[in-house]
Amino acid sequence: xxxxxxxxxxxxxxxxxxxxxxxxxxxxxxxxxxxxxxxxxxxxxxxxxxxxxxxxxxxxxxxxxxxxxxxxxxxxxxxxxxxxxxxxxxxxxxxxxxxxxxxxxxxxxxxxxxxxxxxxxxxxxxxxxxxxxxxxxxxxxxxxxxxxxxxxxxxxxxxxxxxxxxxxxxxxxxxxxxxxxxxxxxxxxxxxxxxxxxxxxxxxxxxxxxxx
Numbered sequence: 001x002x003x004x005x006x007x008x009x010x011x012x013x014x015x016x017x018x019x020x021x022x023x024x025x026x027x028x029x030x031x032x033x034x035x036x037x038x039x040x041x042x043x044x045x046x047x048x049x050x051x052x053x054x055x056x057x058x059x060x061x062x063x064x065x066x067x068x069x070x071x072x073x074x075x076x077x078x079x080x081x082x083x084x085x086x087x088x089x090x091x092x093x094x095x096x097x098x099x100x101x102x103x104x105x106x107x108x109x110x111x112x113x114x115x116x117x118x119x120x121x122x123x124x125x126x127x128x129x130x131x132x133x134x135x136x137x138x139x140x141x142x143x144x145x146x147x148x149x150x151x152x153x154x155x156x157x158x159x160x161x162x163x164x165x166x167x168x169x170x171x172x173x174x175x176x177x178x179x180x181x182x183x184x185x186x187x188x189x190x191x192x193x194x195x196x197x198x199x200x201x202x203x204x205x206x207x208x209x210x211x212x
Contacts (some may be wrong), residue, residue, distance in 0.1 A: 021036030029157065029165055030175030039126050039164060040076050042085040045110035048093060060118045062200035068148040073113035081124045081168075082117055086137065088159075088181075088193065089130035104131060104191035112179070119202040125167045127159060131188075134158035137167065137199060138182035144169035161184070174201040 001147040045051070051071035053064035064072060075082045091105040106112030117123050129135050136159055138150035148169045152158040159165045181188040 009080070020104060022093065022112070029163055039128075040083050040085045040177060042087045042128065043074050043113075044087070045071055045113065046108055048109065054116075060115075060200075060202055062118060064116060065114060065196075065198050067196065068116045070109065070111065071113050072116050073107065074167075075117075078124070081122045081199075083124045083126070084115055085126045086112065086168050086179075087125055087128045087130055088135050088137075090132075091192065104188060104193050106193065106195060110192030112193070114196045114198060116200065117171055117181070118200045121196045121199075122168070122170045127167065128164040129159040129161050131161060134160050134183055135181050135193075136183040137179050138164070138185075139167070139169075139179050141175065141177040142169070142197065143172045148180075150182050152181075171199045174199045 016020045026032060037098065048069045050066065050068055053066050054074065056062060056120050056188055057063055059076065073084050073086070075084045077083070086106050088104070088106055089108070091103045091108060091110045093103055093105075093110055094100050103110040115123075115125070125137070127135075128135050134152065136152035139148070146155050148167050149155045150167065156165065178194060179197050180194040
């Protein structure tokens, strides 16, 4: 909840806060071929079978999670950033032999792929909208700047169909979180749009304890 605070002559209002948040977030919408060329390749999965966990090849080591009937989204390193690419799109999934459901999800799956990183990492997540309506992504439980919180129409503009939005934030805590839309969320969540977000612990020496 945003409240008003007077410090000398300074007044921070709800309107000013929302206006500045939306203005800052609007620059994250990608447009033009030059910007689109910088987007990492989107990896899709066509099977709901559990995929082997991806062990880190650089940076702090951690024990990757195994997502039942799922997989972890690959990332690329770009300077100090780990870059992921989520694609919101219609998904057809075979729940049982001969029983197919038409859902919405991410990167060919519903629920979407698990995102894994390490406490302290800077993450940049490109979200491309291939749905027939606008969307956004909220990083549930993650501490981050207001403009990256993913509430469409409040902390950022909605992501229109065919457009890509870039989320950038540094992971302040370790824990098990999730991501989901905050744009027509009652419909989009019910259609299957959600996924897990794992922030692994980092010890004082830059590694990871045995239990993580």
